[in-house]
Amino acid sequence: MSQHHDPVHPDSDHLTPEVLADLELGLLDDESRDHAELHLTHCATCAALRGDFAALTDTMADLPDEPMPDAVWQQLATALAAEPVVTPAGAATVVPIETARKRRWGRPGIGVVAGAAGVALVGAIIGGNVLGGTNNSAITSDSGGPTAAGDNAREVLVNPYAATQSGTKYDAAALDAQVTQLVTARKTFSPTAAPTADSTAPTASPTTSGEFASPEPTMNDDPGVAQLATDPAAAQACLEGYLGVPGVRPLAIDIGKWQGEPAAIIVLPAADPNAAEVWVIDPDCSGPEGWLFYYATVPMRAVP
Amino acid sequence: MTQEDQRPDAELLAAHVAGDPTAFTTLVRRHRDRLWAVALRTIGEPEEAADALQDALLKAHRSAASFRGDAQVTTWLHRIVVNACLDRLRRAKARPTVPLPEYDSAHPVEPDDPLGRRELAWEIERALRTLPGDQRAAVTLVDVEGYSVEETAELLGIPTGTVKSRCSRGRAKLVPLLTHLRNRPDPADVPVSDSSRTAAPDKPRQEPDHRLNGDQP
Numbered sequence: 001m002s003q004h005h006d007p008v009h010p011d012s013d014h015l016t017p018e019v020l021a022d023l024e025l026g027l028l029d030d031e032s033r034d035h036a037e038l039h040l041t042h043c044a045t046c047a048a049l050r051g052d053f054a055a056l057t058d059t060m061a062d063l064p065d066e067p068m069p070d071a072v073w074q075q076l077a078t079a080l081a082a083e084p085v086v087t088p089a090g091a092a093t094v095v096p097i098e099t100a101r102k103r104r105w106g107r108p109g110i111g112v113v114a115g116a117a118g119v120a121l122v123g124a125i126i127g128g129n130v131l132g133g134t135n136n137s138a139i140t141s142d143s144g145g146p147t148a149a150g151d152n153a154r155e156v157l158v159n160p161y162a163a164t165q166s167g168t169k170y171d172a173a174a175l176d177a178q179v180t181q182l183v184t185a186r187k188t189f190s191p192t193a194a195p196t197a198d199s200t201a202p203t204a205s206p207t208t209s210g211e212f213a214s215p216e217p218t219m220n221d222d223p224g225v226a227q228l229a230t231d232p233a234a235a236q237a238c239l240e241g242y243l244g245v246p247g248v249r250p251l252a253i254d255i256g257k258w259q260g261e262p263a264a265i266i267v268l269p270a271a272d273p274n275a276a277e278v279w280v281i282d283p284d285c286s287g288p289e290g291w292l293f294y295y296a297t298v299p300m301r302a303v304p
Numbered sequence: 305m306t307q308e309d310q311r312p313d314a315e316l317l318a319a320h321v322a323g324d325p326t327a328f329t330t331l332v333r334r335h336r337d338r339l340w341a342v343a344l345r346t347i348g349e350p351e352e353a354a355d356a357l358q359d360a361l362l363k364a365h366r367s368a369a370s371f372r373g374d375a376q377v378t379t380w381l382h383r384i385v386v387n388a389c390l391d392r393l394r395r396a397k398a399r400p401t402v403p404l405p406e407y408d409s410a411h412p413v414e415p416d417d418p419l420g421r422r423e424l425a426w427e428i429e430r431a432l433r434t435l436p437g438d439q440r441a442a443v444t445l446v447d448v449e450g451y452s453v454e455e456t457a458e459l460l461g462i463p464t465g466t467v468k469s470r471c472s473r474g475r476a477k478l479v480p481l482l483t484h485l486r487n488r489p490d491p492a493d494v495p496v497s498d499s500s501r502t503a504a505p506d507k508p509r510q511e512p513d514h515r516l517n518g519d520q521p
Contacts, residue, residue: 017479021472027465052482056428056475059482060447063425068340072354076336079358080329083365 015039015046017053024053078270081277082297163253163264170256170265170280176298179267179278183251183300251276255283258294270297308334313377321369328365335378338449339385345444346389348433353389360388375458382449383459386441390460393437424485431481435474442470443478 015023015036022028023036040047068076164186170178251267258265258280266279280294309316309330316334319327332339343353343360364384371380432440432448445456446467453471457464 017476018472021476021479024475025468025472027468027472049479049483052479053475055482056479057447059424059428060443061450063429063448065337065341066344068336069350072340072350072357073333073336075354076332076358076361077329079362080332080365083362 014043015049017049020046020050020053024050078297084296161250161253163255165255168254168256168265170258170263172294172296175278175296176300179252179265179276179298180300182254182265183267183276186252272297275299314373317368317371317377320365321371328368331377332361332381335381338378339381342382342444342449343385343389345429345432345448346386346437346441347393348440352392356389356392357385359392360385363388379451379455379459382445382451386445386459387461390437390441424482427481427485428478431478435477439470439474439477442467443474446471447475 019028019032019036023033028036040050164182166182168178168182249269251269252265253267254265255262256265257263262283263280264283266281268277268279270277275297278294278296278298309327311319311327311330313331313334316324316327316331320331339357339361340353343357344350347353347356361381361384364381371377375383432443435443441460442456445451445459446453451459453464453467457467460467
């Protein structure tokens, strides 16, 4: 494409910036180009202006990239992490368990992979060994419905890293309702004294008052899970190592099932106070070789 | 801390398409500063740039399977980001961009920057924001990001002649800034490049910009 320009400035006979810019970019027709080139051999002013164009492009090529502000990155990473993985067919999918088993863990948006290999996530499960003596099976469910921890339970969880073991069949389609109920139930049964963030010692010892009473574990027939039921400190180490962010206190940790497999459902606060991050992972917190089944940010619905 | 994922961009994108839940975020993290710079320069306002970038990258996340592999992954990402910025600019045409604040000219001359290139860069960033969006995008991609005219045309989905024309108009509006600085009273403050200082009247700069090589009509 070429454009015809009058290369002579109407007042001074100098070349205009537009003409010089077009000359540099090869946009002038032959006649205008020849005229401009001839003019430049005689006119110091226009030659200097041409030099300014060179300085301009040199300077622009060297402009430093301003680093992305951390706040922008956090917002972006959170949004990306909340996106479901989409197959080429276009259908939103959960991560197939068999595929997920081969993957490394990594927290979308933070991207720090655990260094806490071999730590047992479900160490915080209030399992049979730390039950408060009540034989409460309120959250046991094989129906797949959101029979959240504590529906009828009398347990009081004092450590944010202590887990329930509901056996609920968690499902992507119902996850928001299931998680809302799980968190609500946990809050309902929280003690009046807030748990401390730096609680690293197991506090979930059984008491006669039922302070740590928990639903009856429903997955004791799964040797992998039962084996991991040790203490909240281990769960905290696992989570912090995995997430790479110390001090992130879960809203709830529950052991249930995901696509028929044992799974730990970890609910974390989201940037939006009306939402929560949900991590569905293999109950064995095995660090870099661990498995992420599913991740989503879900709205927390108001519970009447 | 963990080691950075070393997989190439195309491999990360393929892994994302195959269902890897972290591959895309890894890819974006790797290029985030450049993507941010392109968005910020194209749209001219940080909040809008952040929104446009998020829109663009969510779109890229969803449409990754459509990436044909006939361009660099970064080019594909830049295309989506720039077009998201331009869409946003067109929708908000009435809203002026927010210029950068004035450079503090009371700043003492920095020993490692005697020609005031830092000030010049600042002034050019400011001036870029005053360009119309279409010109700003073309100038940003060609002159700042170093894309060729052909690549920029493909990125923006416009003919190469239009890219040149927009670059030409944009440069013509920016160059008086250089002239103004060159003509300031104190010659020590003249922040011109070596090439401009050697552009003697009888020896005009002949060589074309390397980014435009092979691009003559």
